[in-house]
Amino acid sequence: MKTNEWWRHAVVYQIYPQSFKDTNNDGIGDLRGVIEKLDYIKSIGVNTLWLTPVFESPLIDNGYDVSDYKKIASDFGTMQDMEKLITEAHRHGLKLIFDLVVNHSSDKHQWFQESKLSRNNAYSDYYIWRDPRPDGTAPSNLGSVFGGSAWTYVKTRNQYYLHLFAQEQPDLNWDSKELRYAVYDIMDFWLAKGVDGFRMDSISFLSKNTNFDDVPVEDNKKLGAYYYGTANGPHIHEYLQEMHQVIYSKYPNIMLVGETPHTSMQQAKLYVEPNRKELNMVFQFEHMHVDYGEYGRYSDVTFKMSDLRQSMARWQEAISWNALYLGNHDQPRLVSRFGNEGRYREKSAKMLAMIQILQKGTPFIYQGDEIGMTNAHFTRLSQYRDLEAHNTAKFLQAKQLSKEQTMNFLARKSRDNARTPMQWQNDVNAGFSAGKPWIDVNTNYDNINVNDAQNDKSSILTFYQRLIALKLQSRLTIDGDFTLINANDSSVFAYQRQLGSQKLIVLGSFSEKKVRYVLPKELMNVQGKLVLSNYQDTSKYLTQTLFLRPYEGVVYLINEQHE
Known part of the structure; x- marks a missing residue:
């Protein structure tokens, strides 16, 4: 690194x-x-x-x-x-x-306090100002995140300033x-x-x-x-x-x-x-x-x-x-x-x-x-x-x-x-x-x-x-590739991390009921050892068919490296 x-x-x-x-x-x-x-x-x-x-x-x-x-x-x-x-x-x-x-x-920032005073001061273009429409209304129909118009009028400039969020949060002009x-x-x-x-x-x-x-x-x-x-x-x-x-x-x-x-x-x-x-x-x-x-x-x-x-x-x-x-x-x-x-x-x-x-x-x-x-x-x-x-x-x-x-x-x-x-x-x-x-x-x-x-x-x-200790202990969990497993299963979010011949199999059930889960054939004969589970009595070794209890999560490590 x-x-x-x-x-x-x-x-x-x-x-x-x-x-x-x-x-x-x-x-x-x-x-x-x-x-x-x-x-x-x-x-x-x-x-x-x-x-x-x-x-x-x-x-x-x-x-x-x-x-x-x-x-x-x-x-x-x-x-x-x-x-x-x-x-x-x-x-x-x-x-x-x-x-x-x-x-x-904030509209209380010194930059804005100065900017709103006139169109020709040192901070006049630190914010986004636009002229009213001919009838005096806001420059456009743009709405703000928190409701209402994204434009607020300031009389001293006879212009509106833009605020995508609250009117007390004027947008800064990054074109300056x-x-x-x-x-x-x-x-x-x-x-x-x-x-x-x-x-x-x-x-x-x-x-x-x-x-x-x-x-x-x-x-x-x-x-x-x-x-x-x-x-x-x-x-x-x-x-x-x-x-x-x-x-x-x-x-x-x-x-x-x-x-x-x-x-x-x-x-x-x-x-x-x-x-x-x-x-x-x-x-x-x-x-x-x-x-x-x-x-x-x-x-x-x-x-x-x-x-x-x-x-x-x-x-x-x-x-x-x-x-x-x-x-x-x-x-x-x-x-x-x-x-x-x-x-x-x-x-x-x-x-x-x-x-x-x-x-x-x-x-x-x-x-x-x-x-x-x-x-x-x-x-x-x-x-x-x-x-x-x-x-x-x-x-x-x-x-x-x-x-x-x-x-x-x-x-x-x-x-x-x-x-x-x-x-x-x-x-x-x-x-x-x-x-x-x-x-x-x-x-x-x-x-x-x-x-x-x-x-x-x-x-x-x-x-x-x-x-977190598992996450930080090896390159596998940091740099390993990510691949979904059984992408169409209705209850289980499962994926694999792989780096070289090492694999980490992560399975998480989102069901309130016990579910039967079958791993794909390519994982049928591998030797997987349990490294983490949210239940106390989970099987220590990976099997092709698992019966996952409500919200059960398991992590198995497959190490196919040969000495």
Whole structure:
């Protein structure tokens, strides 16, 4: 492995600081809380941390609206706290990557405050401004992610500014060279402090078609879909290659991960192909759409395992290196969504982790998934804190959906499901804070918490530790080829990793019932030895016919090397 490709051996633990650990009892997690828990994080077996934004922000979108990229928000701590976290993470053998949000900023950022004053100041083109139509209305029918128009009028310029997200999140104009180099300066600032790379938010939107014509209406909304003409625009690769050239010339050993909504597989290839010198990997969303319904992500649709398998396998086979994830701060809890959060919570959580982590690519584990945290099941709209949840509720009720249906959609798919406080112990507020948490704690913390998991040799946490150790122990699990097995089976997600004469057979049942599973003939006479299972009494040797119990997951190693 090249020294600047450490990310190929990374297992990333994503921290949502606001909900991780509060040390000053204001109900908001902080950087000192992350420092306090570094021993725990290290014990999981991960070797890299991803920290979602902790920069100064009005918190309209939970920190994804940055008002000062070089200042730590006081809710999270100080610059000294951040510098200590960087030092302590490295002392624990952990790399640290930051979430960099540079498709847009906060409207409170100095750049925007200056830009909106006139059409001819130093920051006037840092954002995307367009004249009104002749009748004074918005330049186009483009809608925003969170509902409403993607355009907001400013009288001082007699122009509208573009915001694909909330109106408090104006889009930055990457066609401005001055803006681009201001972003590179921010990256340099943090890399010089020892940060090891960035997860780059909504990066597929950095370059946009500049004519901004009316676009098709989708998802039963009045306005046009926000991503038409704004995703994967004409200069995106030019800008990323420029970024790579500027940053990598000084920091050649960093990791760059791009979040790329509305990006096809063919487009994604361009981002990650090594000789193009852009990104190391991308977060794609195709497999996150398998349970979308009439109104997009908010639905009561149940996913089909075959759709999930087909999507993940397609990306495995087509992309040189994948970011492996089933959950994060923008998605519901993975065991509630893809597993069984009731009777088979532990078994399905372990199986899902196995299916995800042993694929080819860099695994990303979201805080709490390693103990099987579930959706929150809030019963009142007032319990939700996410801007998207409240805007969605208004939209669904305008579509004549009942309050019960609306709450069901939110309970299944709201981003707040992943943002409830980390469940550390069976104590007040799950040990997250002695103060009132900024968002309600999931009520099941008495049964699901880190302390209990650490004292249980068969816990989900213990399984993650064994699984990650398996992932990192050999070239087979890092570099081995990926091939689906029995691609049409209705219940079992099965695949093979192969490097030379070594093979790893990974099988995961998505059924609540016992299923009979027959391996293909080419695996009929091989000698396979069990290396991991989520049941205690699994057969130690691979047989052609297996009887998999509910949500059973097994991993067998085939070693045909001859001494």
